[in-house]
Amino acid sequence: MNQMNSPLIRIGVFYDGNYFLKISDYYYFQHERKARISLEGLHEYIRHQVAEEEDVDVRLSQITDAHFFRGRLSATEARDKDRLFHDRLLDDILMNLGIATHYMPLKTRDGRLQEKGIDVWLALEALELALHKSFDVIVLIAGDSDYVPLIKKLNTIGTRVMLLNWDFKYVDFKGENRVTRASQQLLEHVTYPVAMHDVIDSGLSSADELIESLFVNQPEPVAFPSVKPVRPTGPTAAGPVGTVGISTIKNLKNGFGFVVMPPNNLFFSYADMAEGDFNDLREGDWVEFTVGRNHRDEDCARNVRKVQPPQEGEGDGDEYEEHEHESASSDLL
Numbered sequence: 001m002n003q004m005n006s007p008l009i010r011i012g013v014f015y016d017g018n019y020f021l022k023i024s025d026y027y028y029f030q031h032e033r034k035a036r037i038s039l040e041g042l043h044e045y046i047r048h049q050v051a052e053e054e055d056v057d058v059r060l061s062q063i064t065d066a067h068f069f070r071g072r073l074s075a076t077e078a079r080d081k082d083r084l085f086h087d088r089l090l091d092d093i094l095m096n097l098g099i100a101t102h103y104m105p106l107k108t109r110d111g112r113l114q115e116k117g118i119d120v121w122l123a124l125e126a127l128e129l130a131l132h133k134s135f136d137v138i139v140l141i142a143g144d145s146d147y148v149p150l151i152k153k154l155n156t157i158g159t160r161v162m163l164l165n166w167d168f169k170y171v172d173f174k175g176e177n178r179v180t181r182a183s184q185q186l187l188e189h190v191t192y193p194v195a196m197h198d199v200i201d202s203g204l205s206s207a208d209e210l211i212e213s214l215f216v217n218q219p220e221p222v223a224f225p226s227v228k229p230v231r232p233t234g235p236t237a238a239g240p241v242g243t244v245g246i247s248t249i250k251n252l253k254n255g256f257g258f259v260v261m262p263p264n265n266l267f268f269s270y271a272d273m274a275e276g277d278f279n280d281l282r283e284g285d286w287v288e289f290t291v292g293r294n295h296r297d298e299d300c301a302r303n304v305r306k307v308q309p310p311q312e313g314e315g316d317g318d319e320y321e322e323h324e325h326e327s328a329s330s331d332l333l
Contacts, residue, residue, distance in 0.1 A: 008060050009050060009054050010062065010134060010135050010136050011047070011061065011063045011064060011135065011136070011137050012066070012126065012130065012139070013043065013046060013065070013066040014069070014126050014141070015067065015068040016141060017068050017071075018115055026180070035216055037215065038214060038215055039099070040097060040213075041210075041214045041215065042164075043097070045211075046139050048061070050162060053137075053160075054137065065129060065133060066100065067125060067126075069102045069103075071106040072104070073106055077106075086271055089221060123149065126140075126154070137160045138161050138162070139163075140161060140162070141164050142186070151189045152189060155191075160191040162192040163190040165193065165194065167182065168180055170254075172253075200214065220277070240291065245266075245288070245290070245301075246286065247260045247289075248284055248285065251283060252282070255269055256269050257269075257278075259287060261301075268289070268302070272289075272302050273305065274304060280306070281306060286306070286307050
């Protein structure tokens, strides 16, 4: 171990925001942790991991810059997709931790939102800051092979690169297989590759505080205030926007679900919860909600909260086939 008079190890952290949020969604909706990644806990883990790799006291391993890059919806689109609250919540977290944000507008191509230019911007900023601020180590939270040229350039100027990467797969809301895996080229060129999926899973049966701190240990804030209107005594049909309804949940998967409601089942997401945790819901649970409209001008459920089932004899709701809705899990906080 080096002595305390050793030089400070200056760390720059660079997030591919869409990649990070995809990882956080996975641990919240798919993994047995059922919790989001804590940025504060992740930074503490980075400090300790860099100190171990660089063989210095952790007090000499300090994050001096952190930057978050992501494509972002316009205010109008975010409002129409009910994303304003969660975008602002993310901004609050990043701001409170001193993480600089870099946003580019999302572009619509072939009817789908696409993120273009973020990887180039991240690479340019990382290289420029490495030169001007003399980072000893740059930590990348990314998985795309587009960052290989950046890593090669950083290697030429003597900046070590640590890559936090994840490897997992699951079946999404549409029944399609989803795979997240870091580029092999990235892993071959970085100085310190860290397989975070192994790190986290190895801590499932241990009491490692550093690993436990990687996860948020409190419920997510909700977008809507908790209200307790007078609710119906049994299943009710969807009415005009603002109508209060009560029924059962038909399907739940990956942060999305459907409420049984004639003439069509009503779609909702975790962002529509008025109180409670989405992960605590189960198919067949009774929920209260208000009727809303989504960006496609279709009926949906808002202000969803779990309630006690109606008194026996008040009837059960009929189940209907669900509508197909496009998943936007990569945009979730």
